[in-house]
Amino acid sequence: MKVMVAMLLSAWLVPVVAVAQEWKTYSYPDPGFAIQFPAPPSVEQNTFRTAAGVALPMTRYAVRQDRSIYTLTVVDYSTTNANDNSTIAAAEKSFGVSGKVTVAIDARVNRSFGRELSVTGTNGSRSAVAIFFVNKHLYTLVGEALPPNAIERSGDSIRFQESLQFIGANGGFGGFGGFGGGGRGRRGFNPQAQLACLGKSAGDAVPLDTPAGPVAATCTLIARPNTQLAAPPAPPP
Amino acid sequence: MKHFSIISCLPWSLLCWATTAGAHHSFAMFDRSKTQTIAGNVKEFELINPHGWLRVMVADASGVQSEWSLELGGASQLGRGGWSQDTVHAGDKVMVKLHPLRDGSYGGQLISVTLPNGTVLGRRLPGA
Numbered sequence: 001m002k003v004m005v006a007m008l009l010s011a012w013l014v015p016v017v018a019v020a021q022e023w024k025t026y027s028y029p030d031p032g033f034a035i036q037f038p039a040p041p042s043v044e045q046n047t048f049r050t051a052a053g054v055a056l057p058m059t060r061y062a063v064r065q066d067r068s069i070y071t072l073t074v075v076d077y078s079t080t081n082a083n084d085n086s087t088i089a090a091a092e093k094s095f096g097v098s099g100k101v102t103v104a105i106d107a108r109v110n111r112s113f114g115r116e117l118s119v120t121g122t123n124g125s126r127s128a129v130a131i132f133f134v135n136k137h138l139y140t141l142v143g144e145a146l147p148p149n150a151i152e153r154s155g156d157s158i159r160f161q162e163s164l165q166f167i168g169a170n171g172g173f174g175g176f177g178g179f180g181g182g183g184r185g186r187r188g189f190n191p192q193a194q195l196a197c198l199g200k201s202a203g204d205a206v207p208l209d210t211p212a213g214p215v216a217a218t219c220t221l222i223a224r225p226n227t228q229l230a231a232p233p234a235p236p237p
Numbered sequence: 238m239k240h241f242s243i244i245s246c247l248p249w250s251l252l253c254w255a256t257t258a259g260a261h262h263s264f265a266m267f268d269r270s271k272t273q274t275i276a277g278n279v280k281e282f283e284l285i286n287p288h289g290w291l292r293v294m295v296a297d298a299s300g301v302q303s304e305w306s307l308e309l310g311g312a313s314q315l316g317r318g319g320w321s322q323d324t325v326h327a328g329d330k331v332m333v334k335l336h337p338l339r340d341g342s343y344g345g346q347l348i349s350v351t352l353p354n355g356t357v358l359g360r361r362l363p364g365a
Contacts, residue, residue: 109263110261128266158308162308165261
């Protein structure tokens with residue numbers, strides 16, 4: 001009888017596991033992103049309240065599988081004058097409350113710049129985090145491997161983190177000759193060079209990786225079409 | 238937000254474009270100053286966009302298996318580099334050279350993989 005139960009159980013489990021482990025890309029043209037989940041995500045609408053008390057629409061995409069949780073939260077700041085740097089910084093700061101941030105680094109997805117973090121939770125969880133602010137939307141991605149032995153599932157968290165893509169007119173595929181883009185190098189700047197100069201001033205010396213090896217480079221200010229270099233004073237969101 | 242580019246990079250522009258044209262993200266989480274080698278058995282290989290993935294089960298000294306997730310280039314890049322769906326199969330014994338993740342998680346950016354028949358494939362070009 002026990003054997004029969006085990007056989008029935010395994011017959012039921014095997015196809016479920018096979019389906020559950022199939023990572024697929026899910027695209028959301030509005031607001032404009034694509035991401036991979038190991039199973040169809042649940043989608044919940046909610047409200048996010050900023051530090052200033054402003055209520056903003058929030059959408060949460062989530063999958064819980066085995067002992068991992070994959071979530072992407074998108075907050076719509078389009079009704080505010082929120083600044084990308086300060087919004088990203090505030091989101092990053094919140095992760096220090098729930099755990100220890102072991103890695104925090106500038107990052108790029110398509111033409112958009114943000115931050116990527118690694119967080120070790122007080123409960124022993126390990127999270128790969130990405131924070132971006134694109135087209136007035138704050139994207140907070142968390143791939144969390146739960147304890148015990150969270151490190152054994154940490155690779156999938158990174159896979160989730162690295163799968164985020166932005167699509168559409170701004171911050172999307174075009175410009176760098178990527179998927180559906182406008183051709184290789186037809187417009188835009190070298191994103192690696194931009195990343196190297198993130199937070200730097202004109203004239204600062206920075207190292208730059210090239211296929212021929214690292215080179216010494218200097219940051220210089222370039223006028224970029226359709227780029228807002230200075231914004232009028234605005235109340236915080 | 239101020240945007241900067243690198244004037245010194247201009248002579249390198251073609252090379253720079255070549256390396257980033259297919260890269261949808263910045264690889265910031267990988268420590269590209271470090272190289273690590275692992276050996277194990279392939280669990281799964283996905284030739285997909287924006288990046289291919291190779292999952293390898295690696296045993297530690299006590300025999301405990303851990304899954305490593307290794308990021309590759311995009312499907313078209315890999316195709317030009319000699320990869321196909323039949324390049325590796327589940328169960329293949331492989332040796333992988335990689336740039337590890339900065340936080341020590343089990344994963345990294347694949348530099349090259351040595352297949353059971355001795356063929357070495359890079360993430361972009363054969364033998365890279």
